[in-house]
Amino acid sequence: MGSYQRRVVDDEVDVLLPELPALCLNGPKAVGKTETSSRRAATVLRLDDPVQQQLLAADPGRILTMPQPVLLDEWQRVPAVWDVVRRAVDDGAAPGSFLLTGSASPHEAPTHSGAGRIVSLRMRPLSLAERGLDVPSVSLAGLLTGSRPLIDGSSAVGLPQYAEEVVRSGLPGLRGLSPRVRRSQLDSYLARVIERDFPEQGHLVRRPALLRGWLQAYARASATTASYTSILDDALPGDTDKPAKTTTTAYRDVLSQLWLLDPVEAWLPRRGFGARLVSVPKHHLADPAFAARLLGLDDAALLTGGEAAAARGGGPLLGALFESLVTLSLQTYAQAAEAAVHHLRTRNGDHEVDLLVVRDDGRVLAAEVKLSASVTDADVRHLLWLRDRLGADLLDAVVITTGQHAYRRTDGVAVVPAALLGP
Numbered sequence: 001m002g003s004y005q006r007r008v009v010d011d012e013v014d015v016l017l018p019e020l021p022a023l024c025l026n027g028p029k030a031v032g033k034t035e036t037s038s039r040r041a042a043t044v045l046r047l048d049d050p051v052q053q054q055l056l057a058a059d060p061g062r063i064l065t066m067p068q069p070v071l072l073d074e075w076q077r078v079p080a081v082w083d084v085v086r087r088a089v090d091d092g093a094a095p096g097s098f099l100l101t102g103s104a105s106p107h108e109a110p111t112h113s114g115a116g117r118i119v120s121l122r123m124r125p126l127s128l129a130e131r132g133l134d135v136p137s138v139s140l141a142g143l144l145t146g147s148r149p150l151i152d153g154s155s156a157v158g159l160p161q162y163a164e165e166v167v168r169s170g171l172p173g174l175r176g177l178s179p180r181v182r183r184s185q186l187d188s189y190l191a192r193v194i195e196r197d198f199p200e201q202g203h204l205v206r207r208p209a210l211l212r213g214w215l216q217a218y219a220r221a222s223a224t225t226a227s228y229t230s231i232l233d234d235a236l237p238g239d240t241d242k243p244a245k246t247t248t249t250a251y252r253d254v255l256s257q258l259w260l261l262d263p264v265e266a267w268l269p270r271r272g273f274g275a276r277l278v279s280v281p282k283h284h285l286a287d288p289a290f291a292a293r294l295l296g297l298d299d300a301a302l303l304t305g306g307e308a309a310a311a312r313g314g315g316p317l318l319g320a321l322f323e324s325l326v327t328l329s330l331q332t333y334a335q336a337a338e339a340a341v342h343h344l345r346t347r348n349g350d351h352e353v354d355l356l357v358v359r360d361d362g363r364v365l366a367a368e369v370k371l372s373a374s375v376t377d378a379d380v381r382h383l384l385w386l387r388d389r390l391g392a393d394l395l396d397a398v399v400i401t402t403g404q405h406a407y408r409r410t411d412g413v414a415v416v417p418a419a420l421l422g423p
Contacts, residue, residue, distance in 0.1 A: 004035065004039065005130065005172065007032065007036060007123070007126075007130055008127060008129070008130060008332050008333065008335075008336050008423050009025070009036065009121060009123050009332070009335075009336070010036060011336060011423075012121055012335070012336055013025075013036065013037075013040070013121070016119060016121075017040065017069070017095070017096050017099070018095055018096055019095050020095055020096070020119050021088070021089045021093035021094060021095055021096070021097045021098065021117075022085050022086075022088075022089050022093070022097065022098040022099075022100065022117060022118040022119070023098070023099055023100070023118070023119050023120075023121065024075070024099075024100040024101070024102060024118050024119070024120045024121070025037055025099070025100070025101045025102075025120075025121055025122075025123045026101075026102050026103075026120055026121070026122050026123065026259060027103065027122055027123035027124060027259050027286075028103060028125070028171075028258065028259045028260055028286045028287070029103040029189070029258075030171045030172075030173055030174075030189070031103075031123050031124065031125055031170075031171060031172075031286075032123065032126075032171075032172050033073075033101040033102075033103070033123050034046075034071075034073050034101060035172075036123065037071050037073065037099045037101050038071055038073070040069055040071075040099060041069045041070065041071035041099055042066075042067040042068055042069055042070070043063075043066040043067050043068070043069070043070045043071065044071045044073065045063070045066075045070065045071065045072055045073060046073045046074065047072060047073060047074045047075060047076075047077035047078050047081075048073070048074045048077055053077050053078055056078045056081060057078050057080070060078060060080040060081045060084045061084055063081060063084060063085070063098075064084070064088060068094070068096065068097045068098070069096050069097060069098065069099050070097065070098050070099070071098075071099045071100075071101070072085070072098065072099070072100045072101070073100075073101050074101060074102065074103060075100040075101065075102055076102050076103075076104050076105065076106035079106040081100075082100075082106075082118070085098045085100065085117075085118060086117045086118060089117040089118065090117065098118075100118070103258065103259065104197065104200070104201060104257050104258050104259070105201075105257040121335070122259070122331075122335065124170070124262070124286065124328055124331060124332050125169065125170025125171055125286060125287045125289075125328060126170035126171075126172060126175070127170070127328060127329035127332040127333065127423075128165070128325065128326075128329045128418055128419055128421070129329065129333070129421070129422035129423060130170075130332075131165065131170070131175075133155075133157050133161065133165070133419040134155045134156070134157055134417075134419040134420060136153075136419075136420050136421055136422025136423075137152060137153025137406060137420045138151055138153065138406055138414070138416045138420050138421050138422070139422055139423065140330065140333040140334065140337060140357065140365075140421060140422070140423055141333070141336070141337045141423060143357075143365050143395065143396045143398060143414070144337055144339060144357060144359060144365055144395055144396075145395070146363065146395035146396065148396060148408075148412070150408075151406050151407055151408045151414045151415070151416065152406055152407065153405075153406040153417075153420045154404055154405050154406070154420075155404055155405075155406075155417040155419045155420050156404070157402075157417065157418075157419040158373070158402060158404075159303070159371070159373070159402045160299070160303065161419075162322055162325065162402050162418065162419075163299040163302045163303050163318055163322075164299045165325060166288045166289065166292055166299065166302065166318070166321045166322065166324075166325055167179075167182075167289055167292045167293070167297070167298055167299050167302070168182065168289065169182065169186065169287055169289035169290075170287050170289070170328065171189075171287065171289075173185075174186070174289075179298065183293065183298075186289060186290070186293040187293065189290075190212075190215075190290065190293065190294065193255075193258065193260065194208050194211055194212060195208070197254075197258055198211070198254055201254045201257055201258070203250055203254050207243075210235070210236070210243060211251060212294075213235040213236060214231065214232065214235040214248060214251055215294050216235065216294045216295060217231045217232070217234040217235035218231055218283060218285070219285060219290070219291035219292075219294040219295055220234065220291075220295065220311060220312055220317070221234070221283045221311075221312050222283055222284055222285065222288065222291050222311070222317075222320045222321055222323075222324050223282060223283070223284065223311070223319075223320040223321075223323040223324055223327070223354075224282065224283060224311070224312050224313070224320070225266075225278060225280045225281070225282055225283070225343075225345065226283065226312055227280070228248060228249075228252070231248075231283075232248050234312075259286060260285060260286050260290070261283075261284070261285060261286065262284045262285065262286045262327075262328070262331065263281035263282060263283055263284055264281055264282040264284060264327060264331075264341055264342060264343045264355065265281050265342055265343075266278055266279045266280060266281060266282075266342060266343060266344070266345070267342035267343065267344045267356050267358065267364075269362065270362075272389065272390070273346075273389075276346050276347055276348075277344060277345065277346060277347065278345045278346070278347055281343075282327075282343045284324045284327055284328070285324070286328075287328070288321040288322075288324040288325050288328070291321055291324065292321060295308070295309075295317070296308075297309055297317070302316075302317060302318040302321065303318065305318075316371070318371060319371040322369065322371050322402070322418075323354060323369040325418070326355075326367075326369045326400050326418050327341065327355060327369075329418070329421065330355055330357060330367065330421075332423070333421075333422065333423040334357045336423050337357075337423070338359075338360065339357050339358060339359050339360075339365075340357070340358050341355055341356070341357055341358075342355070342356045342358055343355060343356065344356055344366075344386070351382050351385055351386075352382055353366050353367070353368065353382050353383065353386055354367060354368050354369045355367040355368075355369065359395070362393065363392075363393045363394070363395050364390065364393065364394060364395060365394075365395045365396050365397070365398070366383050366386050366387075366394060366396075366397045366398070367397075367398045367399070367400055368380070368382065368383060368398075368399045368400070369399075369400050370399055370400070370401050370402075371401075371402055372401060372402065372403075373401060373402050373403035373404065374401075374403060375399045375401060375403075375409070375413075375415050379399055380397070380399060380409070380411065380413045383397040383399070383413055384397075384411065384413070396414060397412070397413045397414065398413065398414040398415070398416055399413060399414070399415050399416070400416055400417075400418050400421060401415060401416070401417055401418065402417065402418065403415070403417050404417060405417070406420050
């Protein structure tokens with residue numbers, strides 16, 4: 001198959017597949033699911049191929065007689081195969097029998113969710129560590145041990161390179177393209193979402209310009225907790241003929257089904273904070289390059305700033321999209337470490353922590369994302385506040401920057417350039 005760039009999720013698949021009869025990789029189109037899965041399959045069935053789709057729709061049970069592992073690529077095209085796999089697992093299918101990939105939830109859902117039978121993993125666009133900008137010297141898994149590991153390393157990656165990574169995309173097939181061709185490919189990708197993927201999910205878009213305007217407003221709200229009402233207002237400023245709430249709710253539902261939204265849910269611990277914390281998610285598209293392209297911004301425009309490159313609240317959009325890029329990476333590393341990513345914000349807005357990586361036992365790693373290269377006492381005050389609140393339940397605290405050097409401050413907070421943080 002030629003050269004293959006190993007992904008963080010490969011380690012997860014290598015652990016799970018030998019002991020599980022069925023494993024499903026979910027994620028946006030072109031994220032690399034087929035390439036990763038097909039390397040492990042004896043039989044590859046591409047269900048976006050009309051011929052294979054028709055054959056399998058006529059007799060989905062034929063997958064039970066094929067050499068295993070059987071890869072059902074884009075399984076949602078023939079939803080009946082999900083139930084065939086689920087029943088095969090119930091009947092004692094051997095470990096490593098089935099691999100499935102899906103870039104959308106099926107319009108007609110299977111009769112059974114697959115819970116307890118088919119384990120699902122999310123595959124995201126390339127993280128910073130997978131892009132090869134630098135060799136990571138700080139491990140997220142190490143930070144999650146609570147041992148306060150040594151923090152060191154230096155990186156030559158600076159703000160211009162991070163801006164370029166925002167627009168370059170984490171879709172593997174776009175990485176080697178020239179900027180002009182890459183922009184065309186991203187435009188085509190987003191157009192297909194509106195023109196083809198929405199109808200295939202059972203939602204006919206009668207006003208494509210409205211959906212695109214809503215997507216642009218959502219992109220500008222990246223890394224914020226803006227209400228969906230305010231996002232709609234931004235999409236249609238001064239328009240009195242606004243769509244019904246059910247319409248924009250459908251937008252969110254379909255985009256979620258297509259794995260194009262990757263919000264960070266609020267952290268709501270069982271005790272210690274009462275009702276002081278907000279419960280709404282932080283908005284992120286699956287790839288910050290989608291947001292930049294929707295807004296017509298390249299890396300030069302993001303670096304220059306100005307009104308067109310301003311985020312909600314008037315700050316630089318580059319800061320929000322850099323946070324999206326870091327969040328994408330942390331989501332990838334956290335999943336590999338069996339942890340979940342959240343954010344924290346008090347209702348009165350006096351304290352906010354960009355990202356919390358939460359272990360199953362409820363202990364957390366807190367992270368702030370800063371576009372600047374240097375870190376001041378003001379940049380760590382929310383982390384120190386959280387440490388006072390959580391005590392030993394705070395495993396570690398880190399500020400992720402665009403700077404050159406990784407180190408620990410005298411107050412114990414780690415400072416890590418984004419390119420030096422890995423799984």
